[in-house]
Each structure stands twice: as C-alpha cells, then as structure tokens.
Amino acid sequence: MTLPPDLAANPRLSTWLRVAADGVVTVRVGKVELGQGIVTALAQIAADELDVEFADVRMEPAGTAAGPDEGFTAGSLSVSTSGAALRQACAEVRALFAAAAADELGVEPADVAVHEGTFAAAGRELTYGALAARVDLDREATGDVEPKAADRLLLVGTDVARLDLPDKVTGRPRFVHDLRLPGQLFGRVVRPPSPAATLLDVDTGAVEARTGVRAVVRDGSFLGVVADDEPAADEAAEALRGNAQWKTEQSLPDEADLPAFLRGGPTDDTVVEESGTPEPGRVARTLKARYGKQFLAHGSMAPSCGVARWDDDAVTVWTHSQGVHPLRRAIASVLGMGVDAVTVRHVEGAGCYGHNGADDAAFDAVLLARAVPGRPVLLRWSRADELSWSPFGSAMSMDVEAGVDASGDVVTWSYELWSHGYTSRPGYAGNPGLLAARHLERPVEPAPPVDPALPSGGSHRNAVPGYAFPHLSVHAHRVLHTPLRTSAMRSLGAYGNVFAIESFLDELAEAAGRDPLEYRLAQLTDPRGRAVLESAADLAGWSTRGDEENVGHGIGYARYKSLSAYCAVIAEVETVSEIRVRRLAVAVDVGRVVNPDGVHNQIEGGAVQATSWTLKESVRFDRERVTSTDWASYPILRFSEVPAVDVRVVSRPDEPSLGSGEAVQGPAAAAIGNAVADALGVRVRDLPITPERVVAAIERSS
Amino acid sequence: MVALTVNGTRHEPTSPDDTPLLSVLRGPLGLSGPRFGCGLGMCGACLVLVDGRPMTSCDTPLWSVDGTAVTTVEGLATDGAPHPLQQAFLDEQAAQCGYCTSGILIRAAALLDENPNPDEDAVVAALDENLCRCGVQRRVVRAVLRAAAGGQR
Numbered sequence: 001m002t003l004p005p006d007l008a009a010n011p012r013l014s015t016w017l018r019v020a021a022d023g024v025v026t027v028r029v030g031k032v033e034l035g036q037g038i039v040t041a042l043a044q045i046a047a048d049e050l051d052v053e054f055a056d057v058r059m060e061p062a063g064t065a066a067g068p069d070e071g072f073t074a075g076s077l078s079v080s081t082s083g084a085a086l087r088q089a090c091a092e093v094r095a096l097f098a099a100a101a102a103d104e105l106g107v108e109p110a111d112v113a114v115h116e117g118t119f120a121a122a123g124r125e126l127t128y129g130a131l132a133a134r135v136d137l138d139r140e141a142t143g144d145v146e147p148k149a150a151d152r153l154l155l156v157g158t159d160v161a162r163l164d165l166p167d168k169v170t171g172r173p174r175f176v177h178d179l180r181l182p183g184q185l186f187g188r189v190v191r192p193p194s195p196a197a198t199l200l201d202v203d204t205g206a207v208e209a210r211t212g213v214r215a216v217v218r219d220g221s222f223l224g225v226v227a228d229d230e231p232a233a234d235e236a237a238e239a240l241r242g243n244a245q246w247k248t249e250q251s252l253p254d255e256a257d258l259p260a261f262l263r264g265g266p267t268d269d270t271v272v273e274e275s276g277t278p279e280p281g282r283v284a285r286t287l288k289a290r291y292g293k294q295f296l297a298h299g300s301m302a303p304s305c306g307v308a309r310w311d312d313d314a315v316t317v318w319t320h321s322q323g324v325h326p327l328r329r330a331i332a333s334v335l336g337m338g339v340d341a342v343t344v345r346h347v348e349g350a351g352c353y354g355h356n357g358a359d360d361a362a363f364d365a366v367l368l369a370r371a372v373p374g375r376p377v378l379l380r381w382s383r384a385d386e387l388s389w390s391p392f393g394s395a396m397s398m399d400v401e402a403g404v405d406a407s408g409d410v411v412t413w414s415y416e417l418w419s420h421g422y423t424s425r426p427g428y429a430g431n432p433g434l435l436a437a438r439h440l441e442r443p444v445e446p447a448p449p450v451d452p453a454l455p456s457g458g459s460h461r462n463a464v465p466g467y468a469f470p471h472l473s474v475h476a477h478r479v480l481h482t483p484l485r486t487s488a489m490r491s492l493g494a495y496g497n498v499f500a501i502e503s504f505l506d507e508l509a510e511a512a513g514r515d516p517l518e519y520r521l522a523q524l525t526d527p528r529g530r531a532v533l534e535s536a537a538d539l540a541g542w543s544t545r546g547d548e549e550n551v552g553h554g555i556g557y558a559r560y561k562s563l564s565a566y567c568a569v570i571a572e573v574e575t576v577s578e579i580r581v582r583r584l585a586v587a588v589d590v591g592r593v594v595n596p597d598g599v600h601n602q603i604e605g606g607a608v609q610a611t612s613w614t615l616k617e618s619v620r621f622d623r624e625r626v627t628s629t630d631w632a633s634y635p636i637l638r639f640s641e642v643p644a645v646d647v648r649v650v651s652r653p654d655e656p657s658l659g660s661g662e663a664v665q666g667p668a669a670a671a672i673g674n675a676v677a678d679a680l681g682v683r684v685r686d687l688p689i690t691p692e693r694v695v696a697a698i699e700r701s702s
Numbered sequence: 703m704v705a706l707t708v709n710g711t712r713h714e715p716t717s718p719d720d721t722p723l724l725s726v727l728r729g730p731l732g733l734s735g736p737r738f739g740c741g742l743g744m745c746g747a748c749l750v751l752v753d754g755r756p757m758t759s760c761d762t763p764l765w766s767v768d769g770t771a772v773t774t775v776e777g778l779a780t781d782g783a784p785h786p787l788q789q790a791f792l793d794e795q796a797a798q799c800g801y802c803t804s805g806i807l808i809r810a811a812a813l814l815d816e817n818p819n820p821d822e823d824a825v826v827a828a829l830d831e832n833l834c835r836c837g838v839q840r841r842v843v844r845a846v847l848r849a850a851a852g853g854q855r
Contacts, residue, residue: 035799035836161795168800169788169807171735171775178734231717231725301739301747301801301835351799351836383740597795601838605798608837631744631833639829642839 001143006030006085010068014137016089017046019097023117023129025052028060029086030070031078032322033164034352036661037598038078040163044594045083048155049090049147052117052128059163063345064328072323072425074354074488075456076564076659079594083657091147093137100134101126150592150653157653159597164348176320176347177305179378184307185214187368187379188237189224190244191389192439194625195483196251199223199439202244207236215371216240220441224368226377250623251483259292259397262418267477272454273464276471282411283403287511291400291500293687295619296393296489297628299636302350303381304357304390308365310373314341319362320349323426327359330426331366334437334444353609355425355487357381357390360435367436387634388626389435392619393489394420394449394459394479396496400504408512409523414473415501419459421449421478422492424485435485448480449487456561462494462666465501466559467523484621490606491560491665495613498558498666499673499687506554506674507683516555516674517542526559531650532568532587533557539648540570540585550576554674556667565590565663566650569607571643571671575679578691581611581643581672586664588647591655602660604645610668612637618688704768708733709777719765723757724748726764727774735775735804739833746832749805750774756812775804778811787811790849791842798836806832810846819850 003011010016010030018026027046033039039059047054060067070082094114101119102109104126112121119126167174192199199221207225208216212232217224225240227233253261307318315337321327324344332339349358365379381389396419403412426433429450437444451458460476509519517537524530533555537543545553552575557568566589572582584607593599616635620628628634669687677683682697705714708731715726722741727733727750736759739747743758750759751773778785787810790796797803806829813820813828820828825846834842848854 035797035801037798159795161792162797165792165795165797165800168797168803169775169791170779170784171733171804173734175734175737175801177738180732229725229729231721231729299835301745301799301833302737303739349799350801353835380738383742601795601798601841604840605837608839609835612837630742631740636833636835637837639826639832639834639839639843642837645840 001146003141003143004081004084004088006068006070006081007088007141011140013089013093013139013141015068016086017093017137019128019132019135021129021132023127024056024058025050025128026058026060027086028062028067029082030062030068031073031082032062032346033348034073034322035350036602037162037595038073040160041079041594041598042082042086043163044155044160045087046090048153049087050094051114054155054160056117061346062324064324065343069325072326074322076560076661076663079657079659083594087147088143089141091145092141095145096135097128097131100131156594157596160595174348175302176307176318176349177302177380179307179318179347181307181309181376183374184376184378185226185228185372186230186233187224187226187365187377188233189364189379190237190240191385192221193246194248195485196249197246200245200247202240204240206243207239210236210239217368217371219367220443221439222367222436224364226368226372248624252621252623253483255621258294258395259290262395262397262479266480267418268480270460270476270478272460272474272476273472276469278412278471282405284406285511286401286403287508288399288401289504289507289685291398291503291685293396293496293499295395295484296613296617297387297619297634298353298356298390298489299634300350300352300356300386303383303386304361305349305378305380306362306365307376307378308362308369309376310369314343315366315369316343316345317362317366318345318347320347320352320358321362322352322355322358326425326427327362330359330432330434331363334432334434354393354489355391355423357386359426359433360389363434363436384629387629391424391485391487394422394486396459396493398496398500400500402504402508404508404512408508408514408519410467410469410508412471413465413469415463416475416477417459417463417493417497418477418479419493420482420486421451422458422486422488423452424449424487446485448482451478455563457493459493461492461561462497462558464562466526466529466562468525469523490609491662494558494560494662495610495665495669496687498556499669502556502558502667502670503673503683503685506677520555520557528566528589529557529559532566532589535587535648535650536568536570536585539587539646540572542570550574550679552675552677552679554671554676554678556670556674558666560663565658565660567663567667569664569667569671571668571675573672573675573679575676579615579676579689579694580641581615583644583646584611584668584671586645586647587650588660588663589650589652590660590663591652591658593649593651594657596649599649599660600647603647603664606662606664607645607668608637608642610665611643611672613688614669614672615688615690704764706767706769707771709773715764717764720763722760723750723762723764723767724759727759733774733776737801737804746805746809747802749808751808751812754812754815756809775807778807785811786849786853787814787846790845790853793853794841794845794848796838796841796845798838802832802834806834806842813846814850822847
C-alpha cells in the first residue's frame with residue numbers, strides 16, 4: 001500500500017506517536033488547532049485506530065522541535081491528509097504492539113484481541129503500557145498494515161466533546177496571549193500610518209528614558225518598543241507614534257471603482273478550462289452579467305500575537321501560525337540564519353480563517369526580542385493594526401456570459417475573472433511573506449500574491465461550474481499590482497466565484513421561466529451533487545415555500561474546490577426595512593464524518609460568517625490608508641442578525657473524508673443573493689449586498 | 703490607593719489609577735479569562751461583572767472601580783463546580799475558538815441574575831453587543847436557554 005503523503009514525508013512512527021509505561025499515548029501532528037476542533041477529531045482517529053481509550057490519548061501542540069512537518073493547516077485538508085497519515089501510523093503501531101503481545105503470550109498475532117488498550121489471548125492480557133518498553137517506534141512506516149474498515153470504527157463518527165473547550169469556558173490560560181514566561185516583557189510595534197509610508201525620522205530618546213521602557217527598536221521603517229508591562233508598552237508606543245515623521249503616499253486604488261482597478265492590469269493570465277465544442281446553432285439566446293466583490297478582512301476576535309526569546313544566536317518563537325515549519329524557514333531566511341537556530345512552537349490563538357497576522361506578529365516579536373537577549377517578549381497587535389495590516393481576501397471582478405437553447409439550458413458558458421492572488425503565506429512562491437520584512441533597513445520586498453495550482457486553485461478556485469455544460473471557457477487574470485496586501489482567506493476565490501456562477505444560474509433560470517432547483521438538477525449529473533441539492537430542498541421545504549410578501553428564497557450549490565465537499569444552501573430572507581437572512585438550510589456531503597457535531601459546528605459557523613461577509617463586510621480605504629480600523633467601521637454580523645442555520649449531513653461512511661471548514665462560504669453567499677433577488681425582483685451583483693446597493697438596483701430597474 | 707475585590711479576594715493594585723482594569727486583571731492579578739479584543743469596549747471579550755453589572759474592562763480605568771467587587775469568568779464557578787452556564791456551554795459545544803466565550807459567559811450570567819427565565823429574544827438582545835467571529839451565536843443562545851432551564855433541554 002502507498003503511504004499517505006504526510007506519512008511518506010514523515011515516515012518515522014516515533015515522529016507521530018509515543019507510548020508511555022502508564023499507557024498514555026502522546027500524539028504529535030503537524031496540524032494546529034484554529035478553533036475548528038481539528039485536534040479533537042485527530043485524537044478520535046488515533047484512539048480508534050489504536051484501540052485505546054480516548055482519555056489515554058494526549059495531543060501535543062505542533063512545533064518544529066518534534067513531530068511531523070505537515071506544512072500549513074489550511075485548505076480544509078486536515079482530516080483528509082493528517083487524518084489519513086495518523087490513521088496509518090496508528091494502525092502500524094497497533095500491529096507492532098499486537099505482535100509484541102503475541103510474542104509475549106506465545107500465540108500468533110492474529111489470535112490477539114485488542115480492546116480498550118489491552119491485548120488479550122489465551123486468557124491473559126497485556127496493556128499498551130506494559131508493552132511500551134518492548135516496542136521500538138523509531139522505525140519507518142511500511143504501508144503493510146491495513147487500517148480498520150469503516151464498520152469497525154467506534155469513536156470516528158461520534159460526537160466527542162472538544163478537548164480544548166473546558167479551558168476556554170473557565171478562562172484558564174490557553175491562548176498565546178496568555179503566555180507568561182519567566183522574565184517576560186511586552187512589546188508593541190508602531191506601524192506606518194499607511195501601506196506605502198516610510199519612516200523619515202523619529203526621536204526615540206524621550207521614549208527610551210521612560211520608566212518601564214526596556215528598548216526602542218528601529219530598523220528602517222520598522223519601529224517598536226519593549227517594556228515591563230502592557231500599559232507601559234502601550235504608552236511608549238503612543239509616544240513613539242507622536243514622535244515619528246513619515247513620508248506617505250497615495251498608493252491605494254479608488255474604492256468606489258475596484259473593477260476598473262482590477263481590470264487595469266498588468267495581469268498574469270491563466271486558461272482555467274476550455275472544453276467541449278461550441279454549437280452556436282443551438283444558441284437561442286445569450287445573456288451576460290458582471291459581478292464583483294470587495295476586499296474582506298479576517299476580523300479575528302483577537303489581535304495577532306507572538307512571543308519570542310533570543311538565547312545567544314538562537315531564537316524560540318511561540319505563535320498561533322498555521323504553519324510552524326514554513327514560519328521557521330521564513331524567519332531564518334529574512335534574518336540570514338540557519339533554520340536550526342529557529343524553534344517555533346504553536347500555541348492557540350483566536351479563530352483563524354486563513355492567512356492573518358499570526359506569522360507577522362511572530363516575526364515582530366522576534367525583531368523586538370533581539371534587543372533584550374534572554375528575555376521573552378510578548379508582542380500583541382492593536383485592533384486597528386489587525387484590521388488594516390493583516391492580509392485581506394482580494395476584491396474580485398467577474399464577467400459571465402452564457403448561450404442557452406430554446407429551453408433555457410446552457411449550450412455555451414464563458415467566464416472571466418480578475419483578482420489578486422490568494423496566497424502570500426510565508427515561503428509561498430519563494431517569498432518569506434512576513435510583513436515587517438518589507439519595512440527593514442535592508443528590506444525584503446513582498447512579491448505579488450500567487451494562486452495555488454489548479455484544480456484546487458486560488459482566485460480561480462471554483463471558477464469552473466460543476467454542471468454538465470456542453471462548452472466551457474474559463475479564464476483567470478491575476479492582478480500583479482497589489483497596493484493592498486492580500487492572501488488566503490476562507491475558501492479563497494470560491495466565495496466570489498460561486499456567488500457569481502450561482503447568481504447567474506438563477507438569472508438564466510428566471511429568463512427561461514424555470515424553477516431554480518429544477519434548472520440546476522436538469523444540468524447536474526454528479527449524483528452526490530444532486531443529493532445535496534435535493535436534501536437541502538427537502539430540509540428547507542423548497543417545493544412548499546409560498547410567496548410571502550418581502551420574503552425570498554434562493555439556492556446556492558458547489559462542490560468545494562471542484563473536488564472536495566459537496567454543499568447546497570437554501571436561504572430565506574426578508575427585505576422589509578433591511579435585509580435579514582432568516583434561515584439557511586444547508587446540506588453537505590463530506591464523505592466519512594469523523595465528528596458529526598464538529599462538522600455541524602463548522603458548517604453553521606461558516607454559514608454565519610458568510611452571511612456577515614455577504615451582507616455587511618467591505619474593507620474601507622481612501623487613496624492613502626485603510627480606514628476600517630475598528631468594529632464600527634468594519635461591522636460584522638451581530639447576535640440579532642444571525643440566521644437560523646439547519647444542517648443536514650449526507651452520510652457517506654465508505655467515502656474518504658473531505659474537509660468541512662470552507663465548503664459553505666460560496667453557496668451561502670449565492671443563496672442569499674438569489675433570495676434577495678427573489679424577494680425584491682431586482683438583483684444586486686456586487687458584494688456585499690448592502691441596503692445602498694439594493695436601493696441602487698431598484699433605481700436602475702425602474 | 704485603589705482597593706477592590708476580585709473573585710472574592712481583596713486587592714490593592716499598585717498600577718497607576720488610569721490603567722485599564724483589563725491590564726490590571728491580566729497583569730499583576732495574573733488572570734487570563736478576560737480577553738483583549740479591541741481596547742475600545744466594542745466587542746465584549748473583556749467583560750467582567752462590576753458589582754454584578756457587566757462592564758468592558760478594557761476601557762474602564764482602575765480608579766473607577768475603587769471599592770467594587772469584580773467577577774471574572776474565573777470567578778463564576780463556585781467551590782470548584784462550574785457555573786450552570788459553563789456546563790451548558792460544554793453540553794452544547796457552544797464555541798469554536800473560544801476567545802469571545804469569557805465575555806459572553808459574563809454577559810449571560812448578568813442576564814440570568816436579572817431574569818432567570820429569559821426567552822430566546824431576551825437572550826439575543828442581551829448578547830447583541832458581544833461579537834463572535836466563528837459564528838456560534840445560535841449554539842450560545844441554546845446554551846444560555848439550557849442553563850436557564852436548569853441544564854435541561
């Protein structure tokens with residue numbers, strides 16, 4: 001059997017597992033807890049495959065000093081990739097222990113029964129703990145052991161409670177922000193007032209002389225302070241800000257006309273798909289439309305934070321990064337150090353929905369801590385820095401055109417999108433991707449963000465509709481000039497692309513006088529896709545939805561990345577004085593489910609976040625600086641605005657697990673957009689769907 | 703010199719009078735439950751009870767809480783037993799990242815003190831100033847209603 005890729009890359013079993021004499025199994029994975037519950041799900045997989053009690057499994061946080069390198073925790077891939085590797089590693093470890101037990105008990109391995117951590121044969125029993133000293137796990141995985149069949153799994157498929165939540169509901173230290181290491185100091189960075197600003201001059205003397213200030217760090221346009229406690233650091237940072245003179249520049253595009261900016265070039269162009277044969281003779285009618293989305297902010301509840309300590313020429317970093325190994329390499333590369341001199345440990349942060357400021361804050365801490373050798377420095381961003389300096393999800397502009405036959409079915413489909421790349425993570429495309437690196441005296445200039453390769457794609461993720469259209473032409477233009485920093489944000493381009501594609505499908509259905517559900521099913525051949533559409537329709541009561549005044553219903557569907565989870569959403573909105581999403585009915589197929597409540601939680605949360613993006617969110621800026629720097633200028637959905645979210649998981653226990661974290665973003669946006677159009681009779685084609693845009697659409701139509 | 707009671711213990715912090723209460727709690731007092739979210743009193747992650755009333759500790763100066771009794775999320779439990787709200791949040795798995803949870807628990811505890819049997823609308827209204835980015839609001843509402851119902855649903 002071929003080893004799962006993450007196990008092939010980290011083949012030593014001892015990298016993944018350690019069994020102690022007391023029977024406790026320590027599991028190390030390269031994936032990190034981002035609030036998504038992955039550590040619990042992976043613990044379930046390990047306990048199940050080993051046949052040990054769940055309580056005997058301890059999950060160690062990822063770090064560069066031990067455990068596998070599994071790259072980034074991203075792309076809704078952790079259950080499928082890390083889960084597959086861990087399952088195989090555990091199956092092999094279990095087999096090694098069973099063989100040792102058989103040897104000890106004088107029976108054949110096949111005669112040993114394994115149950116709750118105990119190996120039994122011939123009326124005798126041995127535990128994992130008792131055998132631990134006899135089994136050397138410092139050996140490579142072979143692929144010769146078959147993991148359990150789905151029907152023999154006991155924990156996988158059940159609602160195991162999250163391991164991290166007891167700490168979080170009692171306020172125990174759990175987050176990197178809570179770290180208090182011996183001798184720890186506190187840091188702040190004074191960021192430039194705008195993305196293109198450079199530091200001309202700063203009087204640091206007065207600040208250095210303040211009580212409680214340990215160091216002022218200036219390196220090019222990077223400016224920061226280290227102090228004894230947080231209030232002293234805050235005050236010193238404000239004083240530094242007051243003493244700093246910056247050269248600013250009007251570098252930002254016109255927020256009111258992003259399509260013109262995005263289409264103004266230069267671009268890197270990709271033919272995403274050209275397939276089928278155009279049959280112009282069958283085209284009875286051609287329709288086209290232009291869609292768009294604004295820049296989006298991650299808006300994590302906690303500002304990014306990192307801790308670093310220098311000991312001689314080596315540095316240790318504590319971070320909520322999505323990738324401890326890539327961050328390690330990026331830090332080493334900017335500072336010209338060997339990677340061995342950089343140790344990176346993961347500590348949880350607040351909810352992470354993509355490449356936010358975590359890596360940048362870690363590097364800020366490294367730069368500040370260098371001024372106070374031997375002392376750990378905890379660096380935390382401000383809310384304003386979090387909302388203006390974390391990378392954004394790129395704005396997009398999309399053109400779609402379809403030729404339809406006499407019945408309205410699509411004969412030919414063409415789609416073109418303009419967007420910044422959706423990835424500038426540390427180390428991606430060779431650039432360290434750390435914010436402060438661009439501000440140093442010897443700067444490392446950022447490269448334009450790139451896109452992960454197709455078929456998953458980045459800005460062009462889900463640019464290809466999943467329907468059986470006879471002719472497809474899909475082109476993507478990656479915009480290279482990036483005055484605003486962009487990178488990966490939950491679902492990447494799929495959010496905008498699925499919104500555009502599924503909105504346009506409704507426009508086509510309406511033009512043909514056909515029901516949006518029937519219209520989709522008529523052109524969708526994938527049985528799993530059809531199943532989620534039908535399931536969502538059943539859950540929402542689509543066929544009996546009625547026509548209450550000012551209430552609309554809409555559908556959105558996609559298979560995430562065109563190769564992962566299937567998801568269909570039906571939205572019910574009301575549009576009286578404002579746009580209110582009452583309910584989202586979601587059907588999802590993620591293959592084999594490890595933790596059903598975990599999948600529900602991810603889908604519910606994703607649907608709520610997508611509702612927030614779709615109705616409210618837009619990064620605001622003038623020609624010089626980002627102006628949405630707090631929760632008043634960057635509002636997100638509140639309790640009173642949150643829709644009911646009903647989730648139905650279509651069970652596929654024999655299919656491989658697919659990630660659930662991002663599948664609902666695009667379908668939810670499209671469903672809401674289509675429901676608004678159904679309620680009002682006019683369509684808003686630009687996200688977010690604000691009252692102002694609705695009024696403008698009504699005015700255009702009248 | 704400011705004196706206050708935090709989770710039942712009297713303290714006389716030496717921080718300057720205008721230090722934000724949150725910095726005192728997380729600094730010299732060594733607590734971690736109240737979280738820094740925005741520093742502007744706009745997200746609710748830093749909520750604590752001051753004489754039973756929820757207040758955003760990030761923008762509350764130390765001098766203003768002289769002589770008060772402050773309760774943080776760490777102080778909700780009694781005799782080591784979790785507060786019914788904390789248990790209900792676990793029963794409903796009403797969190798993802800959990801960063802906003804402390805403040806939500808504090809606001810919900812204040813609500814239940816004032817109105818032990820709130821309906822769904824009352825819970826939603828009470829929590830409307832608390833932000834959650836992961837999108838667990840419906841679970842949170844269910845958990846608060848469960849706690850109000852004595853843990854039953």
